[in-house]
Amino acid sequence: MGFLMLKKNKRFWQRVALQSHYDAVIIGGGLHGLATAYFLARQHGMTNVAVVEKEYIGFGGAGRNTAIVRANQRTPENIPLYREALELWPVLTEELDFNLMFNNCGNLNLMHSEAAMNAARMNVATAQFHGVESHLIDARQCKELVPALNISEDITFPIIGAMYHPPGGILRHDAVVWGLAKSASRLGVHIHQHTETTSIGVENHKIVSVDTNRGKIYTPRVLLAAGGYSAAISYAMLGIKLPISVLTIQAMVTQPLKPILDHVVSSGAYHAYANQTLKGEIATGAHMDPWPNYTTHTTAYYIKHQAEALAELLPCLRGVKFMRHWAGLADMTPDMAPILDGNDLIEGYYMDCGWGYFGFKSCAATGKYMAQFMASGQCSDILKPFALRRFAQHRLMGETAALVNYSPDN
Amino acid sequence: MSLIIRCPICGKRSAYEFRYGGEDKGPRPDEDSLTPESWCDYVHMNQCVAGIQKEWWCHRDGCGLWFTIHRDTINNLEVQHPEAQS
Numbered sequence: 001m002g003f004l005m006l007k008k009n010k011r012f013w014q015r016v017a018l019q020s021h022y023d024a025v026i027i028g029g030g031l032h033g034l035a036t037a038y039f040l041a042r043q044h045g046m047t048n049v050a051v052v053e054k055e056y057i058g059f060g061g062a063g064r065n066t067a068i069v070r071a072n073q074r075t076p077e078n079i080p081l082y083r084e085a086l087e088l089w090p091v092l093t094e095e096l097d098f099n100l101m102f103n104n105c106g107n108l109n110l111m112h113s114e115a116a117m118n119a120a121r122m123n124v125a126t127a128q129f130h131g132v133e134s135h136l137i138d139a140r141q142c143k144e145l146v147p148a149l150n151i152s153e154d155i156t157f158p159i160i161g162a163m164y165h166p167p168g169g170i171l172r173h174d175a176v177v178w179g180l181a182k183s184a185s186r187l188g189v190h191i192h193q194h195t196e197t198t199s200i201g202v203e204n205h206k207i208v209s210v211d212t213n214r215g216k217i218y219t220p221r222v223l224l225a226a227g228g229y230s231a232a233i234s235y236a237m238l239g240i241k242l243p244i245s246v247l248t249i250q251a252m253v254t255q256p257l258k259p260i261l262d263h264v265v266s267s268g269a270y271h272a273y274a275n276q277t278l279k280g281e282i283a284t285g286a287h288m289d290p291w292p293n294y295t296t297h298t299t300a301y302y303i304k305h306q307a308e309a310l311a312e313l314l315p316c317l318r319g320v321k322f323m324r325h326w327a328g329l330a331d332m333t334p335d336m337a338p339i340l341d342g343n344d345l346i347e348g349y350y351m352d353c354g355w356g357y358f359g360f361k362s363c364a365a366t367g368k369y370m371a372q373f374m375a376s377g378q379c380s381d382i383l384k385p386f387a388l389r390r391f392a393q394h395r396l397m398g399e400t401a402a403l404v405n406y407s408p409d410n
Numbered sequence: 411m412s413l414i415i416r417c418p419i420c421g422k423r424s425a426y427e428f429r430y431g432g433e434d435k436g437p438r439p440d441e442d443s444l445t446p447e448s449w450c451d452y453v454h455m456n457q458c459v460a461g462i463q464k465e466w467w468c469h470r471d472g473c474g475l476w477f478t479i480h481r482d483t484i485n486n487l488e489v490q491h492p493e494a495q496s
Contacts, residue, residue: 038473061486068466229460231456231458232457232458234462235457235458235459241451241455241456241457242455242456242458243450243455243456244456244458245456245458246458246483290426290429290455290485291413291425291430291432291433292458293484293486294431294460294482294483294484295484295485297412297486299412301426334454391450391454391455392446392447392449392450393446394446
């Protein structure tokens with residue numbers, strides 16, 4: 001009988017009926033929502049939790065990012081969170097009993113001017129101060145690490161050096177979704193796919209319920225973790241405006257090749273990054289539309305841009321064909337740092353959004369601390385700098401050395 | 411990303427000639443009664459409507475004019491008369 005049951009339930013997570021009451025409802029079945037649900041159940045014994053997802057889990061940014069992880073952020077507030085996330089991948093691989101295919105091949109962030117090298121010096125110093133391995137290397141050392149790289153002077157932006165971050169790399173994003181969902185489900189978390197949140201009930205400044213297309217749920221806690229759709233949900237359902245602009249961001253992969261690139265290579269000047277997946281494809285991004293939209297459309301304009309950038313940086317890729325091209329949404333904040341908050345404007349209302357394009361690399365650590373916040377009601381020190389009120393207090397973080405030109409804020 | 415915007419002076423042009431100027435938030439708040447919250451609301455906060463919004467554009471690579479249009483953020487098309495549509 002047990003054997004038959006096992007054969008019938010091939011899914012990693014259970015399909016269950018929607019209950020009328022949960023201790024917490026998480027809006028969004030992406031990485032942040034699933035990670036929070038997992039840690040709520042595993043570390044805080046809070047298992048009467050629902051994850052409600054309008055599409056299927058991993059539909060949004062969780063399945064559209066280019067799987068890069070790193071911890072060489074710029075500010076002292078951000079680095080500890082990303083460092084812990086990076087350290088969690090091997091731990092989670094064991095804990096979830098799921099191969100997350102973590103390949104810590106290292107990241108090379110190319111610099112094309114002396115000014116960029118100076119900015120990188122500060123990044124490297126901050127990372128080292130916080131115990132994150134990061135070095136500044138020159139063009140010849142870049143070539144030694146990545147022989148395919150073009151370090152000649154006759155390209156548009158000649159390479160002067162790079163910020164080298166050995167512990168970063170790539171991680172299979174779908175595996176993280178499935179691993180977290182499987183373990184959360186086994187611990188008792190209910191994952192409701194194709195369940196759209198239609199309104200959030202508030203009485204006397206307290207969360208009381210969540211209405212969905214499948215019925216009403218009574219709950220004292222709600223976590224908004226809907227990625228690119230968070231700001232629209234926040235304003236439409238609670239009237240809370242967020243300092244977010246939602247932009248479509250594109251990525252693509254080439255046909256599979258034999259191993260030629262064993263580091264993540266990125267360049268601000270070319271506005272391109274590339275890494276070789278374990279399947280052999282060169283995964284590369286990322287163009288952002290210069291105006292907000294929810295289309296997730298791809299464009300020929302960007303294929304041309306990317307081909308030009310790659311042909312200069314990695315000339316051996318000339319003639320290689322792009323195979324797939326897709327887009328997702330990035331919810332950008334003015335300081336490129338997320339909004340992690342709770343119990344402030346409305347009791348029981350928690351937010352984990354505004355990640356822009358950093359949501360993948362941070363999800364495990366953030367889920368852990370958001371779970372602790374939701375279970376205890378107490379915000380841990382590591383999350384405190386990311387409160388929504390920082391914008392009114394003019395305490396924005398300097399996460400980028402220079403404002404990027406695709407932001408509507410410049 | 412295809413988007414054609416109608417500039418009041420130059421007519422229909424590719425959106426890549428323009429610079430997006432943010433959601434229309436009404437007039438700048440009065441300085442006398444300004445609080446950190448109201449200034450933050452004006453400067454940073456957005457409605458992020460998934461649908462039709464009124465927004466500012468500047469014809470950066472053209473005549474330089476600042477003007478507003480209505481645009482549907484879901485299909486990325488300029489809408490001429492959103493009030494008349496509903």
